[in-house]
Amino acid sequence: MSANNGVRRALWKRFIDSAQPTLDRWHEQLEQPELTQERLLQRLLKANSDCAFGRAHHFARIADSMQFRDNVPIHAYAQLHPWIQRAQQESEPILTSRPPLFFERTSGSSALHKAIPYTRDFLSEMHSALGVWLADMHRQVPGISHGSGYWSMSPPLQVPVTGPNGIAVGSASDLEYLSGSNIAGLAGTLLIPEFAGDLSNWRRQTLLALVADADLSFISVWSPTFLTSLLQPIFDGESAEHEQTFAWLDNALPTARRSALRRARSQGVCTELWPRLAAVSCWMDGPSRHYYRQLAARFPQAQWLPKGLFATEGVVSVPFGDGPGCPLAIGSHYLEFLCEDGSLRNAHSLRMGESAQVLLTTGGGLYRYALGDRVRVVGMLGATPRVEFVGRTTVTxxxxxxxxxxxxxxxxxxxxxxxxxxxxxxxxxxxxxxxxxxxxxxxxxxxxxxxxxxxxxxxxxxxxxxxxxxxxxxxxxxxxxxxxxxxxxxxxxxxxxxxxxxxxxxxxxxxxxxxxxxxxxxxxxxxxxxxxx
Incomplete structure (x- = not known):
């Protein structure tokens, strides 16, 4: 084992040890989702009762989830947009009592570009879910810690700007999401390609960094099509552009890695290119099911692990345990579900086979936010439903x-x-x-x-x-x-x-x-x- 791999194993062990209290709490929450969600809602209402949104919706007088529904309407982004604009411009607390650290950009399924507030409380909610996922993934496949990891981190396609109140719109790096968490220590295990020049150069440099690393043991991406497109120059000999990239890779690699690259092309699989690769994680349900199955044929040596439903606006489900789907992230945000018959359900009251639209209430200042995603209950873990992503709720x-x-x-x-x-x-x-x-x-x-x-x-x-x-x-x-x-x-x-x-x-x-x-x-x-x- 190389010295670097020894350091990586030590970093993973430190993370696993530090994640144990979170895992213990998660196991308790799975057995009592109703109590967990009610406590979480009350904590959010109390923490934000003095902000402008909290005063306008009488947070201080809301005693339970039923009163919360009566006082706070369901919001699409368009309805929250005026509040978010105020939070980007004014210095007083608008959506939350503590100001956002930054606003993250996304565009959603409407023409209106979105700016999602990221507060310290919201990041803590996300960190809890990520910590559970990473710790359980290590339990399932310990080999992910035996070498380097690649977590897809896209270069910023828009330069962050500062709003009138001094709060940034846009993050400089995906690593900002991990700031202040025990997960941040795992950055030392990651292969992080430098971003320099245009996007085409970033793709080349990323592929070179991956191909040059014989110790790669874990790949985590969101969409399987991203990894497919990244690897195309290795396997597509018909495109002139891909041939040029392959020749560039071939010339840049040392002899042993050059031989592994050529064998990957001739064999059509990555087995010898990354012999230590233990797992690949990506979206595996909904529209991604077809693409993941095609991609998996390139990696017969690896175990394939699902992603939960993580969005820029929040987390709905966390990959954990065995069985279909992923359990709802009941310890992170307050979750409600709008069923196909128009009825509203709490997380604990969803039943097997039901499909519903997700509503999020988060520590970032989204209240009864219609995420636009639909999930279906496919199992249970303890008393908590396990769900799979079905698709978007509108014609998208x-x-x-x-x-x-x-x-x-x-x-x-x-x-x-x-x-x-x-x-x-x-x-x-x-x-x-x-x-x-x-x-x-x-x-x-x-x-x-x-x-x-x-x-x-x-x-x-x-x-x-x-x-x-x-x-x-x-x-x-x-x-x-x-x-x-x-x-x-x-x-x-x-x-x-x-x-x-x-x-x-x-x-x-x-x-x-x-x-x-x-x-x-x-x-x-x-x-x-x-x-x-």
Missing amino acids: SDLVGEKLDEHIVQNIFDRCITTTGAACLIPNASAMPPHYLALVATPEDLDAGALALAVESELSNAFHYNQARRLGQLGPLRVRLLKGSADLLAQVLQQAAELSGIRAGDVKPRPLINRLETAEAILALTESSCRHL
């Missing part, structure tokens, strides 16, 4: 985190297509990398190339679509032209929907197709009858 398409919704798409088509006719946007999830296709029906002659550039440019104004494109997780938009009126497009969509199992009377025309079975049927129906770009 989110293959790799791009979070497009039909309102954005319709506005783009309105701006880009000035002729008579109609259009819809279709995800091609089976392509590698996946991409979107604009299917346009018009009786007039259109320049498909110019239209593709125009729509792609508009889509790139959506933060996460642009990020997915820049990271190589999505390919460029393509266009198919149907010669005819809007009725022709409606016929195609109707036929495809019926072929994919939707009842004829339930089919609705939409500018965005987000059901993958329907998307595949549309692509098949129009493959030979359209002009392509």
Whole structure:
């Protein structure tokens, strides 16, 4: 064992020892979710009763969760946005009694870019969930501590700025999330590529750092498509760009690693490239299920571990224990669930098989926040439901985190297509990398190339679509032209929907197709009858 690996094992042991009190508390919480959640809510209300939001919603007079529902409405981001704007501009406590450390950017599933407040209390809530996950993952696969780890940390695509009240908008590094926690010590086990130059150079340097490390024992990413796209230069010999990157890697490596790289390409797997790799963790449910299964074939030596439902706004479920799904993060935030029949449930009252939309109340100042994600109960751990991610609640398409919704798409088509006719946007999830296709029906002659550039440019104004494109997780938009009126497009969509199992009377025309079975049927129906770009 190398000296570096000995240091890494020692850092992991120090973390595991320090995480034990958190694990003990977590085990107790799993057995009493109702009491745990009620106490957490009361703590949040008491701590923030004197901020502007707390005074406006009478936090000091709320005695239980029922009164909380009566006094505080459900909020989408648009409803919270005025409060968040005040928190970015004013010095007095607005959403929480203690000011945010920074605001993190995200774009969600609307045209409105989001700024999520990160307070010290909110980070502590996240740290608790992360600590449970990491400690349990080490229990399942101790080999993750025997070498170096790679946790995907994207370079900042937007430079942090300082608001009028001196609070930063945007974080300089993902490592800021770990500040002040016992998890921060694990940074010494990580392979952290330097970010220099443009995003293309960052990708090359990241891949070089990974390939050069024979001791890699753990990979943690969010979307499996990110890792797939990062590794493409190793396995794709047809792209000139990927061939250039492979040659650059080959030239930069010492002899032993160069040989391992060449064997990986010839064998189509990473077994000899990273012989110590014990586990890979990524999203494995919802839309990611297809991509993770394809990627797993490259890593037969590794165990695959799920991610829970972690979002910029908070954590819903934590990978822990055995069995399907992940238990709800009942010790981190106050959770409510809006069921399909319109009823509201607390965490402890969800039943097996039920699907529901997640509402979050956090120490960061989000109160009854509609996250936009749906989960399904697939098991129990103690008295706490285990859930899996189902998908988004609105008409959105989110293959790799791009979070497009039909309102954005319709506005783009309105701006880009000035002729008579109609259009819809279709995800091609089976392509590698996946991409979107604009299917346009018009009786007039259109320049498909110019239209593709125009729509792609508009889509790139959506933060996460642009990020997915820049990271190589999505390919460029393509266009198919149907010669005819809007009725022709409606016929195609109707036929495809019926072929994919939707009842004829339930089919609705939409500018965005987000059901993958329907998307595949549309692509098949129009493959030979359209002009392509």
